[in-house]
Amino acid sequence: MILSGLEILSEVRAGRIYIDDFDAERIEPNSYGFRLAEDILWYNDEVIDCFRPPAAEHVKMGPDGLVLEPGRFYLGGTMEAMGSPHYAATLYACRSSSTLGIWIQFSAPLGHSGAIFPWTLEMTVAQPVRVYPGMVIGKLAFWSMQGESITYDGKYTGSESAVASRLSLEEGRGVR
Template identity: 45%
Template sequence: MMLTGSEIHRMVHAGKVVIEPFNEQQLEQNSYGCRLGAELLEYTSSDIDPHAGLEVRTHRIPEEGFVLLPNRFYLGTTAERIGGINFASELYANVSAAACGMFIQTSAPLGHTGAVICWTLEIVVAQPLRVYAGARIAKVCFWTNLGQERSYQGRYVGSDGVVPSRIIMDTK
């Protein structure tokens, strides 16, 4: 069962959902509107080999914005730490970002129960698009669990910014 906006609000105050910083004006009918953080990462190699190490270029989004280009892959972050202590979560682009040709989190939208992080966002665009730090570009919803809860202990625990792939840890 998905939480409504009012229930998300109640669960934040009960300590069962974490959204930091929390702004009531970002509550939606069944989700919470997330903002884009100020940092983007871009892989610098034309051939990505996680076993050889991942070289990245860091971009700080200036006040005048930053233009994302098609045929590039960016990693961003939410400005908020978000997660459910007692709930699973999902994050997707909001319709306004999607209507600009921005695709976010198309392959990894699940936030496990107990994963309270600044979400690393997978970002691609269909056309050049100027983005601004602090702009609302995504939404997160929360789901109740059926069965025994187990808190997330994966490789992204404690993420507080953009995190490149840690797939190499799967082979160790």
């Protein structure tokens, strides 16, 4: 069952949902609006090999933002570290950014219980769009779980900003 905005607020205040830097003004009817962090990554490899760490270029946006170009895949991050050991979460674009042709998450929207860190956003655009650090770009919804929870302890634990793929670290698939 999805949590209402008022229930998210209550659970943040009770310490069962973690959002740093929390602002009650960004509570929505069934989600919390999050902001785009200043870190943006993109891959420089002509061909990405799934068994090798990708070469990524990392930039920090300034107050003038950054123009994202079609045909390029970007990794952005959330300004907020978010998550909960008590709830699963799903990440979505907000309507205002999606109607500009900005996609921020199209293949990995699930946050496992216990995964608490800034989220990496999978970003692409339909036309050139200037984005800015601190702009509200998406929303996070929280879901109650049935059964005993298992706390996330994966390869992205401890992330502090946008993170390039770590697929090459999966057991049995090391660098060849």
